[in-house]
Amino acid sequence: MCLATVKKSDETVLCKNISRIDVDGTKVILKDIMGEERIIEGKILMVDLANSIVKLECP
Amino acid sequence: MHLVKDESGNMAAHPHGDEHTHKHVHEDGATHTHAHSHEAGHEHIHTHDCGCKNHQADGHQHDCDCQGNCADETIALLTYMHQHNEQHAQELEQMAVNLRKMGIEDAARSIDEGVSDFQKGNMRLSLALTLVRNSMDNK
Numbered sequence: 001m002c003l004a005t006v007k008k009s010d011e012t013v014l015c016k017n018i019s020r021i022d023v024d025g026t027k028v029i030l031k032d033i034m035g036e037e038r039i040i041e042g043k044i045l046m047v048d049l050a051n052s053i054v055k056l057e058c059p
Numbered sequence: 060m061h062l063v064k065d066e067s068g069n070m071a072a073h074p075h076g077d078e079h080t081h082k083h084v085h086e087d088g089a090t091h092t093h094a095h096s097h098e099a100g101h102e103h104i105h106t107h108d109c110g111c112k113n114h115q116a117d118g119h120q121h122d123c124d125c126q127g128n129c130a131d132e133t134i135a136l137l138t139y140m141h142q143h144n145e146q147h148a149q150e151l152e153q154m155a156v157n158l159r160k161m162g163i164e165d166a167a168r169s170i171d172e173g174v175s176d177f178q179k180g181n182m183r184l185s186l187a188l189t190l191v192r193n194s195m196d197n198k
Binding site for chain 2: 002017019033034
C-alpha cells in the first residue's frame, strides 16, 4: 500500500504522504511520512486504497 | 510577505507589537515556529531560517511541492519508496512461484524477469538516496 492523500469531502487536500491514520472518537489522527501528526475533527467518509485517497467529513 | 492562518485556514488573530513566537501556517503551506514581530496588519516581509533548502534569501519561493523541508522529505520519501518496492518485489516473486506451481511457466518467467528489472530500478533509487544524503552531509 502506498502513502495516502487525505482530503475533505469538497476535495480540499488536507495532508499528503500520510502513512498512518488513527481514529479516536470524533477525532482523526493523521501521521505523515515525516512523523508529524495532525488531528482533525471529523470522521472518515471513504478510503480508496487503490488510489491512496482518504476522504474525511469535517464539521 | 506572509499571512498567518490557523489549522483550518482561517486568518489567525493575534496581538501586534512585541516579538513573539508561535506555530503558524504560511499561505504557501509551510508550517513552523520562529521569532518575529508584527507591525500594523498581518502582512510583512521577513526572512528566517526554516530549514528548507529551497528558500530564496528574502522569501518563501519554493519551486518544489515540499512542506518546507525538501531534503528531509525527499530522504523520507525515497527511503519509504525503496523499502516499499522491496515488499512489492517479494510479493511478485511469490506470485511467480505460485504461477510455476500452477504450471504457467512462461508467465512465471516473465514475472521473474520483471522483478529483476524492478530490483535494478530500485537499486538506482537506493543510489539516489545515498547521493541525497551525502549531499546534505556536505552542506
